[in-house]
Amino acid sequence: MSDTPPAKSKDRRYEGEAVDITYNLKRCIHAESCIHNLSAVFDSKRRPWIDANGAAADEVTRVVATCPSGALHTERKDGGVGEAPPAQNTIRLWQHGPVQFHGDLEIVGAAIDLHDETRATLCRCGASHNKPFCDNTHKDSGFQADDPAAVTVQPLDPAGGKLKITVNPNGPLTVEGPLTILNTAGESIYSGTKTWLCRCGGSQKKPFCDSTHKKNGFQAE
Ligand code: FES
Structure with a gap:
């Protein structure tokens, strides 16, 4: 790559x-x-x-x-080794802030088409002016997100592979591919191959979507 x-x-x-x-x-x-x-x-x-x-x-x-x-x-430009994706795709929660993706990433959907990316911090407070990316608005909006407790997760098999992030219009991020989600302490809270992450800021099950976006009138675009 x-x-x-x-x-x-x-x-x-x-x-x-x-x-x-x-x-x-x-x-x-x-x-x-x-x-x-x-x-x-x-x-x-x-x-x-x-x-x-x-x-x-x-x-x-x-x-x-x-x-x-x-x-x-x-x-x-010198023929040297460039940045390669990590062996595992991880999604790390920042305290009262964005989700940090690190992996073999593809980000597609509402007004975005980004292939062969390795790093991204995506908004989960719903207030960024540069969605789906974080722009630090959460620091002014007072966004609060409880940190999920660690759970025992099974190692992924295979560990690596493409992680596709689809930005749904006025809705969550669909994340498909082998992934592990870490809480702010770096402990695993989820491991699997498909999930939906809240980006409206209103879910009661953060970081996961619980369909609150359908009730709170979240408008991403
Ligand atoms: S995007 Fe926030 S609950 Fe679905």
Whole structure:
């Protein structure tokens, strides 16, 4: 698999000799893992704030792969190894915040068609202005989500494979493929191959959809 999806028109490209870095501002939720882990390349006080020649291409690729939102990607120009999907698809809940997907992702549906993605943080409060992506509006809207307790789950077989996320109009995310959902402590709460995740913010069974979106008038678009 190639290391990145092709750069979208909304992406800004920072060219380096061995690796290019692309950045999508609208998908960035300012987790700042890049700045904390590789300040020679990522420095918000510098202009431009990204210097793709600031570190070895392998190090740039490694750190970019820790960007949870998928706002950052790399494109190797030196023939080096690019980012690969992890061996397992995981969905991690953020406390009173989005769901973080990490895997071999395909995101399709309402106004979106994204293939060969590896990382994304998707809105589950229902208030983002950039749905299906999180834009940190949950911090202002007071979104609260109880953290589900850990459950014993069976290891997936096969562990890997494509994870298809379908964004349903004014409804949940349909997630199909081998996946494990982790609570905010990193403990497993679900393992399986198909589920529906709430993105209206109203479910009483978060992170799962319980059809509340049909009653609360959720309008995603
Ligand atoms: S999307 Fe929230 S309950 Fe269905």
